[in-house]
Amino acid sequence: DSGVTQTPKHLITATGQRVTLRCSPRSGDLSVYWYQQSLDQGLQFLIQYYNGEERAKGNILERFSAQQFPDLHSELNLSSLELGDSALYFCASSTPSGGTDTQYFGPGTRLTVL
Amino acid sequence: AQKITQTQPGMFVQEKEAVTLDCTYDTSDPSYGLFWYKQPSSGEMIFLIYQGSYDQQNATEGRYSLNFQKARKSANLVISASQLGDSAMYFCAMREGVQHTGNQFYFGTGTSLTVIP
Numbered sequence: 001d002s003g004v005t006q007t008p009k010h011l012i013t014a015t016g017q018r019v020t021l022r023c024s025p026r027s028g029d030l031s032v033y034w035y036q037q038s039l040d041q042g043l044q045f046l047i048q049y050y051n052g053e054e055r056a057k058g059n060i061l062e063r064f065s066a067q068q069f070p071d072l073h074s075e076l077n078l079s080s081l082e083l084g085d086s087a088l089y090f091c092a093s094s095t096p097s098g099g100t101d102t103q104y105f106g107p108g109t110r111l112t113v114l
Numbered sequence: 115a116q117k118i119t120q121t122q123p124g125m126f127v128q129e130k131e132a133v134t135l136d137c138t139y140d141t142s143d144p145s146y147g148l149f150w151y152k153q154p155s156s157g158e159m160i161f162l163i164y165q166g167s168y169d170q171q172n173a174t175e176g177r178y179s180l181n182f183q184k185a186r187k188s189a190n191l192v193i194s195a196s197q198l199g200d201s202a203m204y205f206c207a208m209r210e211g212v213q214h215t216g217n218q219f220y221f222g223t224g225t226s227l228t229v230i231p
Contacts, residue, residue: 002158033219043205043221055216090159100147100166101213105159 003027004106006091012112018079021109023091025072031055031094032074033103034066038087049074078111086113115140117220118206124226127196134181135191135225137206147209148189150180153224154202162204165189196229203227 003026034046045058049068092103127133150162181190206222
């Protein structure tokens with residue numbers, strides 16, 4: 001168990017809908033990262049937040065947005081969903097205090113868009 | 115160009131033997147970090163080992179070691195004494211730039227390792 005929690009584990013929805021994925025980082029970690037893992041695109045970095053502020057942006061679509069709250073949990077919002085958004089969405093967290101920025105991953109949320 | 119290249123889609127190894135999973139990377143930034151993760155069939159991503167671009171020694175973590183050849187831009191993972199539980203997908207990843215400065219992270223396409231009893 002990495003200490004990172006994600007809810008829900010599974011989500012099934014229809015095209016055009018909007019969903020919210022939730023992530024709680026490991027205790028003490030200030031950085032949260034979101035990734036999308038799909039069969040055709042592999043593991044893609046979406047976005048990073050550090051202590052509530054956006055720190056880095058990857059291949060995140062405009063239909064997707066994220067935020068990190070004062071209690072450091074983060075939410076990834078996916079709107080106007082398309083079939084191609086079906087994927088495993090991971091959240092990861094890391095700590096800035098010395099050492100490396102190793103990311104510890106949550107169990108993921110599997111999104112199925114029908 | 116791909117930032118991380120893993121050229122072995124699938125590998126087989128006999129139990130108790132050692133295996134090397136290849137990874138090459140592409141960056142012009144002198145500061146970067148290299149990571150290996152394991153993804154079993156259950157889906158979670160498990161951190162295995164880290165190598166910083168300025169680290170002089172190859173990283174080791176138990177049965178895992180990273181063969182870091184900076185000039186060749188390769189960061190191969192070596193698993194010694196393979197176990198059945200090592201059967202999984204293995205991903206090489208890179209953080210570009212100095213850590214904790216808002217970085218891009220890149221993952222390879224993965225290598226599926228099967229350990230044969």
